[in-house]
Amino acid sequence: GKGYAFAEKHPEKYHSIGPFKIETGQPLREQPSTGTFVGKFLEQAGEKHDFCVITAAMEYGLGFDGFAKKFPSRFFDVGIAESHSMIFAAGIAKTGKKVFVGIYSTFLQRTYDQIFHDICLQKLPVVILVDRAGIVSGDGPTHQGIYDIAFLRTIPIITIFCPYSLTDLEETLVNCLHYKTPAVIRYPRHLLPQNVQEIKNNGTLLCLGLGSMADIVYDACIKLNQQGYNIDFIPVNRVKPVEEDLIDTLSHYRKIVTCEEGILTGGFGSGIIERCNEKGISPKILRLGIPDTFIETGSREEILKELKLDQEQITERITHFYETD
Known part of the structure; x- marks a missing residue:
């Protein structure tokens, strides 16, 4: 950014930027994001609740700049030191103060050891806000947020939330203000829909749409039901622990489809199979998600x-599963 006044004044803001107006430094078009929604929530909640917010050099990218300006004594940017951000959060939580740590999913990979040893092993109520969870446009194979569910599921006592709508996300954030154990809230870069509804038709096939895939699966189920199929749908917002009510519900279906915006190996669908096995129920299960591969730029x-995870191809895959014995 040397030689460009706006970038020299706000280097972090211009670290990763799309097309913008050279004269003003403003983006050519505003991109609404779920991160901005989370940042606004923290800013408003900070007026009533005493908590700290930590980031590792991503104040603007995470949408935390409003909170930082409003509550400078409760905001900490530790620089490009993601592992330290988790240890620092653990230390603050140890004093009894609530703390949120914001981080991109790709950078979360660097913090596994600290989450395991310093947060979860100590049973500390740190809330980790994982932005850019799922597919990330334009950043290539290094920045895809598709691995966090698989590696976080291996850690005991942690709760992993994947809100499927802005309404659900807000409720999850409110609940986590009072959570007494480690929690992760993962959300995508793009703006989540305002809400996603269940579909109850007393069908023999149930589709489960996790987090950011819920609206796509919902639309596929609506389309199929309009064509005469009989399919039920539940949007899911928690990966771990899998809700007991959900497992009880699965026992009433002959076929289950799970869909997630993450790798299939060790992912949400794998967790559903594990829990069904533990409960002694054996529906046929089709897992839709990302195969064992790296994701290129796009x-x-x-x-x-x-990846055959757009609405049209998901509809086709559910149809084939529905019609196959």
């Missing part, structure tokens, strides 16, 4: 289509 829409 828009989310392009990558979903390439």
